[in-house]
Amino acid sequence: MQVQKILLLVKSLKDIAEYLGVHYSTVSRAIKRVEQEDEKWHCKT
DSSP states (O other): OHHHHHHHTSSOHHHHHHHHTSOHHHHHHHHHHHHHHHHHHTOOO
């Protein structure tokens, strides 16, 4: 997952949220949505 690789480059969701000016739970939900979309596109059926 590319999102997980990106997250390794920063210290925490709080750091991302602080940079963007939003609450960390907002960042967490957005990441989960991106991961779900990524899984849909790469689903091996």
